[in-house]
Amino acid sequence: LRVGNVDCTVITEKPAIAPRAAAMTEALAGALQVAPGQVSVKATRGEGLGPEGRGECVTVQAVALLLA
Numbered sequence: 001l002r003v004g005n006v007d008c009t010v011i012t013e014k015p016a017i018a019p020r021a022a023a024m025t026e027a028l029a030g031a032l033q034v035a036p037g038q039v040s041v042k043a044t045r046g047e048g049l050g051p052e053g054r055g056e057c058v059t060v061q062a063v064a065l066l067l068a
Contacts, residue, residue: 003034004065010043012058017043 006028010017017024021041029036046053 001066001068003032003038004067005038005040006032006034006062006064007040008042008060008062010041010058010060011046011052012043013046013048013053013055017041 008024008028021043024041025036025039028041029039032039048054051057052059
C-alpha cells in the first residue's frame with residue numbers, strides 16, 4: 001500500500017496552529033515519504049466546550065487514503 005493523501009485536523013484552544021501548519025505539513029510529509037501536497041493540516045477550536053475547549057488536551061483526527 002502507498003499513501004494517497006492524509007488530512008489532519010488539530011482541535012485545541014492554544015497554541016495557535018496556523019503559524020505552524022506549513023512546518024507540520026512538511027514534517028508529516030517527510031515522515032510519510034510523500035509530497036507536501038499530499039498532506040493537509042488544519043485546526044479548529046474547542047470553543048470552550050469539552051477538554052479541548054478548557055485547554056486540558058489537544059486532539060488530532062487524521063484520515064489517510066491508502067492506495068493499492
